[in-house]
Amino acid sequence: MTTAGARGIHREVIVVGGGAAGGAAAVHLSGAGRSVLVLDQAPFPRHKPCGGGMAASVQHWFPFALSPVVEAVIQRVRFTWDLEDPVVAELPGSSPFWIVRRSRLDAFLMERAQEAGADFRGGQLVERVWRDGEEWCVQLPDETLRCRALVLADGSGSQLAAPLGLGPRQPRYATTLSVEVDGPVADMETAHFGFGLVPQGFCWAFPRQGGTSIGLGSFLGRGGDPQRALQEGEAVLARLLPSLGLPAGAGSRSLGRLRVWDGHHPLHGPGVVVAGDAASLCDPFLAEGLRPALLSGCAAARAIGHWLDGQPEALADYSQEMRHSWGDSMAWGRRIAQVFYRVPRVGYQLGIKRPTAPRRIAQILSGELGYGDIAQRAIRRLLFQRG
Ligand SMILES: Cc1cc2nc3c(=O)[nH]c(=O)nc-3n(C[C@H](O)[C@H](O)[C@H](O)COP(=O)(O)OP(=O)(O)OC[C@H]3O[C@@H](n4cnc5c(N)ncnc54)[C@H](O)[C@@H]3O)c2cc1C
Incomplete structure (x- = not known):
């Protein structure tokens, strides 16, 4: 590591969180020649509960092929009401919807960033960040690092963004239950979305290599009692899994909370931007969070680069860009969710x-x-x- 003493700058930019948003930011910052350090509390590769479904159009945002981590190319989507009354949508184009495994995608992005010169330190919990003059201080358990600019990409559990006035002060959460089932998959080209089983939400089953990613998401509450959510989820799984030809108790469960979009908020401060789930960008209707995480990570890198080059308005432009390119659509998504669910x-x-x-x-x-x-x-x- 290029330290310059206890009070010196360790990096131009520190990215907190090496998920989709942090990885995308690191790829583009390091690709532009910035000195970047990415810190993640988890050693990589790490498991991340996620269906891994994303539009293939995200490829346009990267200078290298993402195909090495694409596990399934979805050709059609099947919707059901209470496991019946199916509607099948054939997806247009040759590869409009991809399934990735997050442990692989996130590690892949980090490897590309490292090839371009970024440093990555896994197993590093960032406890606190604060501004000291023209610098940011980043507190690790036994070390304080300094940088000129900060990208916060610490996900749905972010403790760092709200105290800085970035994103909503009181985030809104969806409750999720994900189940990973290993075993043969009969149809690698169809993604399932089920309505009518999960109160105020839906369930999904996405094929991946060597198994199926199954999940439940509930969207209108502010996140209730986890035990109750688990019990209700098990009752849904007892019907859903057999309908997919799987034993009711198959797979490992993981209960989670996902920050969803809940209004336009500033996503920048002096020398800092917030991206991905930490910025509450996830779609409040269909839980699509990967595309906005990648989109905001790429936009955050551009904005920080311009800001470091002496364009003071670049960070405010980032908040505006995310509002126009994503938030305006999510405002409609939230209204649809409120009526639909x-x-x-x-x-x-x-x-x-x-x-x-x-x-x-x-x-x-x-x-x-x-x-x-x-x-x-x-x-x-x-x-x-x-x-
Ligand atoms: C069950 C489930 C299924 C989903 N399925 C889909 C789907 O199919 N398609 C889709 O588009 N979206 C899906 N999503 C949403 C998607 O997973 C998220 O929107 C996406 O992961 C956001 O990426 P991110 O980089 O912002 O956050 P994350 O991927 O959560 O990355 C944040 C990173 O920050 C690290 N971190 C956190 N705090 C600290 C700290 N203090 N110090 C250091 N490191 C820290 C974490 O270890 C983590 O690696 C799903 C979500 C869930 C819960």
């Missing part, structure tokens, strides 16, 4: 079973359309039916 049966009949729906859904999943493109018509339809 309150009357999910009506939502399923009117939103998903419409003749035009499969194509629209495919376009949303592939990143071709944003929620704003479909929302006004969808909400009018749902409200009209209710009232």
Whole structure:
């Protein structure tokens, strides 16, 4: 490590968190010749509960192929209501939706960043960050590091962003239960989304190499009692897993909380930006968090680079960019979620079973359309039916 004494700058930029957002930021910062250190509390590769579904369009944001970590290429999406009444959407194009395993994607991005010159230290919990003059101090258990600029990408459990006034002061969370089941997969090209089983949410089953990633997400509450969530989740899994040809008790469970988008907030401060889940960017309707994590990581790297080059407005531009390129669509996604998950049966009949729906859904999943493109018509339809 290039330390310059206890009070010296250790790096131009420190990235806290080596997940999708931190990895994307590190790739682009180091690619632009910045001196970067990434700190993650976990030694890599680390397991990360995540379905791993993402639009193949994210490839455009990287100067190298992501194909080495793509485990399945989804050609169609199958929706059900209470495990019945299926709707199948064929996805357009040759590879619009990919499944990755997070342990592999995140390690892969970090390896590319290291090849470009970044340093990575796993097993390093960042306890606190604070501004000291023109520098940032980063507190590890037995060391304090200094840098000029900071990227906070410490995920849904972030303790660092809110005290700096970045993102929502009181984040909104979805409750998730994920199950990884190893074993043969009959159909590697179909992703399943099930409505009507999980209160105020949905369940999914995505194929991956050597198994299936299954999950439940519930979206409208502020995160309740974990024991109760687990019990309710088990009751859903007892029906869901056999419907997929799996024993009800198969796989290992992992209960979690996922920060979801809940309004436009500043994502920058002096010499600091927040990205990914820590910035509460995750889609509040379908829990899509990987694309915004990668998008914001790339945008954060550009903004920090410009700021280091002496453009003081670059960090405020980052907040604006994330608002226009992602937040505006999520504002519609939140409205759709609020209506859909309150009357999910009506939502399923009117939103998903419409003749035009499969194509629209495919376009949303592939990143071709944003929620704003479909929302006004969808909400009018749902409200009209209710009232
Ligand atoms: C069950 C489940 C299924 C999901 N499925 C999908 C899906 O199929 N598609 C999709 O698009 N999204 C999905 N998501 C959402 C997606 O996983 C997240 O949005 C995404 O991981 C966000 O990436 P990130 O880099 O912001 O955070 P993370 O990937 O969580 O990375 C944060 C990193 O920061 C580290 N860290 C945290 N605190 C500290 C600290 N104090 N010091 C040092 N390091 C720290 C952590 O160890 C971690 O490695 C799912 C989420 C869940 C919970």
